[in-house]
Amino acid sequence: MQQTKETMLQELASVDGIKEATVYEKSINQVSDTWVFMQKKETVDELIAYGSLSSKFEGKPFMVFGKPGVIAPLSSHNANVLRELFSFTKPVPVLHQKRSFGLGDRLGLATEGHARVFEKYDAYPIFAQQSIRELNMTNRTYEDVLNSATFGVYKVGFKRGFGADGDHLKTKKDIEYALSLGFTMITLDASEHIRNDVNRMSKKEILDQDVLSDELKGRYLNQSFNVSDQTITFSEYELKRSVLVYLEAISFVEDIYDTFFRGKKNAPNFELSIDETETPTTPVEHYFVANELALRGIKVDTLAPRFCGEFQKGIDYIGDIKQFEQELIIHVAIAEHFGYKLSIHSGSDKFSIFELIGKHTKGHFHVKTAGTNWLEAVRVVSMKDPGLYRELHAYALSMFKEATKFYHVTTNINNIPSLDSLKDEELPSLMNHEDARQLIHITYGFILNHKDSDGNFVFKDRLYLLWRQEISAYKDRLETHIGKHLELLYQGFKA
Numbered sequence: 227m228q229q230t231k232e233t234m235l236q237e238l239a240s241v242d243g244i245k246e247a248t249v250y251e252k253s254i255n256q257v258s259d260t261w262v263f264m265q266k267k268e269t270v271d272e273l274i275a276y277g278s279l280s281s282k283f284e285g286k287p288f289m290v291f292g293k294p295g296v297i298a299p300l301s302s303h304n305a306n307v308l309r310e311l312f313s314f315t316k317p318v319p320v321l322h323q324k325r326s327f328g329l330g331d332r333l334g335l336a337t338e339g340h341a342r343v344f345e346k347y348d349a350y351p352i353f354a355q356q357s358i359r360e361l362n363m364t365n366r367t368y369e370d371v372l373n374s375a376t377f378g379v380y381k382v383g384f385k386r387g388f389g390a391d392g393d394h395l396k397t398k399k400d401i402e403y404a405l406s407l408g409f410t411m412i413t414l415d416a417s418e419h420i421r422n423d424v425n426r427m428s429k430k431e432i433l434d435q436d437v438l439s440d441e442l443k444g445r446y447l448n449q450s451f452n453v454s455d456q457t458i459t460f461s462e463y464e465l466k467r468s469v470l471v472y473l474e475a476i477s478f479v480e481d482i483y484d485t486f487f488r489g490k491k492n493a494p495n496f497e498l499s500i501d502e503t504e505t506p507t508t509p510v511e512h513y514f515v516a517n518e519l520a521l522r523g524i525k526v527d528t529l530a531p532r533f534c535g536e537f538q539k540g541i542d543y544i545g546d547i548k549q550f551e552q553e554l555i556i557h558v559a560i561a562e563h564f565g566y567k568l569s570i571h572s573g574s575d576k577f578s579i580f581e582l583i584g585k586h587t588k589g590h591f592h593v594k595t596a597g598t599n600w601l602e603a604v605r606v607v608s609m610k611d612p613g614l615y616r617e618l619h620a621y622a623l624s625m626f627k628e629a630t631k632f633y634h635v636t637t638n639i640n641n642i643p644s645l646d647s648l649k650d651e652e653l654p655s656l657m658n659h660e661d662a663r664q665l666i667h668i669t670y671g672f673i674l675n676h677k678d679s680d681g682n683f684v685f686k687d688r689l690y691l692l693w694r695q696e697i698s699a700y701k702d703r704l705e706t707h708i709g710k711h712l713e714l715l716y717q718g719f720k721a
């Protein structure tokens with residue numbers, strides 16, 4: 227007779243190391259004769275495997291009624307075993323989904339909260355998503371990023387599937403690294419091959435450049451292209467600008483595509499990001515890039531242009547919303563024409579434009595967030611341990627200048643209310659203050675890695691301990707905050 231989970235739990239109820247723990251109900255699964263679930267002992271999560279397949283897990287063995295079991299730590303080895311036994315813990319590419327959403331979890335603690343949101347919204351979640359810049363800043367590895375997502379979905383029983391994005395990758399070595407671990411999406415960042423200096427050239431200087439081959443002239447010069455009900459026309463100036471800014475980047479993309487994607491079976495999703503540059507992508511330039519990719523047989527799933535205005539990290543859109551809307555309509559038409567979706571980078575907190583994005587993409591989008599999830603974790607610190615928040619904030623102020631080398635922000639730290647003027651209960655309101663948000667957003671690596679003269683972390687261990695103790699407050703914050711992103715996006719196309 228099949229054993230029920232109740233009788234299984236009764237059998238284990240007297241085992242040392244299990245009897246004193248709390249079982250996560252939604253994590254109980256069975257595969258052939260083996261039960262696998264997660265439990266919490268104090269603030270530490272562990273896996274329990276009970277049955278013949280438990281020998282696959284590493285950990286502390288036990289035996290009940292002649293049946294073997296293991297109390298297994300959340301190690302890389304055990305994450306691999308979970309992925310082998312339970313397919314829902316393994317990332318899968320975005321296939322036919324209309325919309326997807328990236329959730330860069332810098333701390334490896336957010337998947338449970340994120341999963342709650344994606345139980346309600348049908349967008350495909352990319353729970354594992356980090357850039358190399360983030361890995362360097364947080365001292366993490368892609369193994370760790372993937373494992374956190376695997377354990378997160380297992381713990382809460384999220385079975386809809388998720389993706390893993392090697393975000394903003396710039397080299398073959400980094401792409402190989404992400405792919406070797408089973409990442410299902412590669413975001414190629416071509417920014418180092420995009421010429422920003424062209425922005426500083428006058429119209430005359432651009433027109434004076436001899437960069438148009440006969441082929442390019444024949445293909446574009448003074449020609450118009452219809453995409454949906456939009457017409458894109460290349461003047462000599464626009465064509466020369468497009469060639470100067472993007473042609474080298476297109477060759478770079480081709481080389482990467484040939485190496486990792488062309489003709490490959492089960493190729494991962496391929497995103498091209500041209501957003502992290504000083505150069506906004508005009509609709510004409512977007513068309514040029516898309517058409518050149520298509521002519522080279524390069525198929526992207528998503529493309530992130532740099533839209534007009536400013537998409538700064540962790541705060542709302544800065545710029546002319548009317549212009550953004552007009553250009554968005556043309557960007558969407560180009561993306562549809564060439565058969566990919568637009569990707570919106572630095573999508574954290576862009577509340578004033580989400581509805582427009584939902585509306586004009588007709589719900590076909592990829593939106594990426596990252597820093598906002600870290601900011602919600604810091605909000606929890608400000609709510610639960612004001613003293614620790616004050617220390618962290620003061621340190622962030624001292625590192626602000628250094629941090630601006632890694633992120634472009636226009637923060638004025640003089641606008642941030644001084645800590646002395648705020649009562650403890652007022653500290654969480656700093657996480658609604660744009661300058662304070664950006665201060666904390668860009669200093670995350672400095673805060674997490676700060677060590678004292680003995681080489682001990684000043685904040686990291688205390689922060690993780692607090693977050694583990696207050697994980698349900700963090701889950702609530704993520705549900706509300708990321709939920710607000712989705713709600714506005716959906717309002718745009720459900721209306």
Ligand SMILES: O=C(O)[C@@H](O)[C@@H](O)[C@H](O)C(=O)CO
Nearest residue numbers: 357359571572573594595596
């Ligand atoms: O901070 C980073 O390096 C990344 O999270 C971002 O650049 C990412 O691509 C993003 O735009 C998420 O909002």
